[in-house]
Amino acid sequence: MLRDAVLVAGKDLRLEVRTRVGLGQVLPFAVLVLVLFGFALDPDRGILDAATPGLFWVTVLFSAVLAVQRAFAVESAEGVRDALRLTSLAPGGVFLGKAAAIAVQLLVLEVALGVGVVVLYGADPAGWALLVGTAVPATAGIAAAGSLYGVLAVGLRVRETLVPLLLLPVLAPVLLASTRAFEAALDGSPADGWPWAGLLALFAVVYLGCGIGLYGTLLEES
């Protein structure tokens, strides 16, 4: 299964390298959202400072929806889904590969957004261990849930609108927990943030497990 995951992740990342959709469209979109939040809240610097963790993760979620849609749009092309089903790939491996490729792209995006909030919002990064310990499980959870719900919409004409409708409510706990953990890190009280990071890890494990177990059935039914 891991070999299959590496193969699928490599294919998806190669697709990104060839098309640069993430770099050329998703990343500029995310930066634009940060700038617009800045325009909206800058007159009251106090609100912007307090809202920085939430704005960061809202931007990540919006960008994640685009990344998930892109990841499954390539599988929706005529005949590709059949070709994939005819391979010997383990469905769980395909799921892990799709999720891993999305996660890698999101982590790169989060680094860029992190620089963005420091430059645009004047955020003072602190508590690096908690920031990383939050970002990694949160990203894994977003990618896992995105891959699970993304495959549901593969065969549907309305997938562009259905994916955010399905995914964003499911990711609300991730938004809550990652925002709280980032607030704790930036406030210099990391001990308050680690329980939220643990919750994110649990979310990621649950969705990774569900994805490995259910992906094959969902792929067949989509």
Add this chain to the structure above:
Amino acid sequence: MASVIHFRDVVAVLGGFPALAGVDLDVDAGELVALAGPNGAGKTTVLRVCAGLVPVVSGTAEVLGFNLTSQGRQVRSRVGLLGPSGGLYEDLTVADNLRFFGRASGVDDVDTTAAARRFGLTGRLSTTRVAQLSTGQRRRVALAALVARRAELWLLDEPHAGLDAAGRDLLDEVIVGACAAGATVVLASHELDRTEALRCRHVNLAGGTTGGATGPSQARDPDGERDPEGERGPESERGPDQERGPGVHGAA
């Protein structure tokens, strides 16, 4: 003779519509069978059912010894399906596509490269994105992926469509070579001149049901036994490398 496909009164439903409404079909190992019939007759659905991609609602459906009602997924790794669209990633190069689908099917890169070479997909073409290829070139890529797969059962949906004359001749050589190596080929085609030249056994479909077999069988003589001469085609038309197409050696 081992039976590769055994359908009795097979019914398959697509989107609530009965795409197959009672198909009877028997294909033996090494046979070359052409499905004929008008648009919407169910030819493509028969191929997809054989590949385990469309569920069987009722009837008896066995492919390569697998009962498709309960073992549809297990047959997939042993068949090769050439669909109308080829099933390729548009934004990957030819080499990327062949390497991915080859490795995903457990094929060695050497065999993939040999298949690509056979279909002229080398040099600059190999580093070209599929989205930039012509219809015929895409067809060649899909065929190379199919050949590299070394499937026991080849399912070809309008395989000649989009190919130039040289490509069609090459495809026919590959099909004949596959059968000679023991693979079974079922193709759906409107191009009766091609299928007759291949000496296919024709099975007519209409309205999702079979209407019987017509035309010569490449694999049968009047006594019902395999005809080695007919199977191999005229010796004068075959070069040494046509005895076995790349990727077909060792099939079955």
